[in-house]
Amino acid sequence: MSIASTLYSIGNALDPMTAYWSAALSTGKRVSERTLLPTLARGGKGLRSLDWALDLVSTGDVRRITELSLHCPDGRTAVLEIAEPGTAFQFKTKSLTMFAKDGLCIEYQVIGRVVDKATGRCEAFAWDYRPKPGEPNLVAFKTSIYNFGSWRDTMTPIGALGLEVQGFKL
Numbered sequence: 001m002s003i004a005s006t007l008y009s010i011g012n013a014l015d016p017m018t019a020y021w022s023a024a025l026s027t028g029k030r031v032s033e034r035t036l037l038p039t040l041a042r043g044g045k046g047l048r049s050l051d052w053a054l055d056l057v058s059t060g061d062v063r064r065i066t067e068l069s070l071h072c073p074d075g076r077t078a079v080l081e082i083a084e085p086g087t088a089f090q091f092k093t094k095s096l097t098m099f100a101k102d103g104l105c106i107e108y109q110v111i112g113r114v115v116d117k118a119t120g121r122c123e124a125f126a127w128d129y130r131p132k133p134g135e136p137n138l139v140a141f142k143t144s145i146y147n148f149g150s151w152r153d154t155m156t157p158i159g160a161l162g163l164e165v166q167g168f169k170l
Helices: 003-014 052-057
Strands: 020-025 030-032 036-041 044-049 065-071 077-081 088-096 104-116 121-128 138-144
Touching: 020 104, 065 088, 065 104, 077 104, 077 121
Parallel strands: none
Antiparallel strands: 020 030, 020 065, 036 044, 065 077, 088 104, 104 121, 121 138
């Protein structure tokens, strides 16, 4: 872990222009992708951001989520109650661009919950960084985890979500 990657993690945790997720667990603990964790990588000490797959799925905490929130840069917060364990999910998509400092630009941040395990039907909120003119950044929509659609016509549908990566137990 280098000083640069630690500073990058701290910068991301403090960036007011970036949407992020947080989750309330049945243990009473609240976690967020802005939570910084100590890490040892390649023999060096540092900090990294809490990661959905590394820190929630691998520990089983993903099944303890009772509430999932999307905190938006404009100050709004979208909240989903998670009644059934193992049905919460989140993801973001980045694209390559010549204009971003590191070449990557976040397209959108999504949180959701599965409401019908048999069909994969789900409800989701997305913070869209590039909405069409006149359309909102924060969008609520319904789709399926097996064929995740798009909420605007200029976006390519996402397709099937990785069940193991999200930690689904359907």
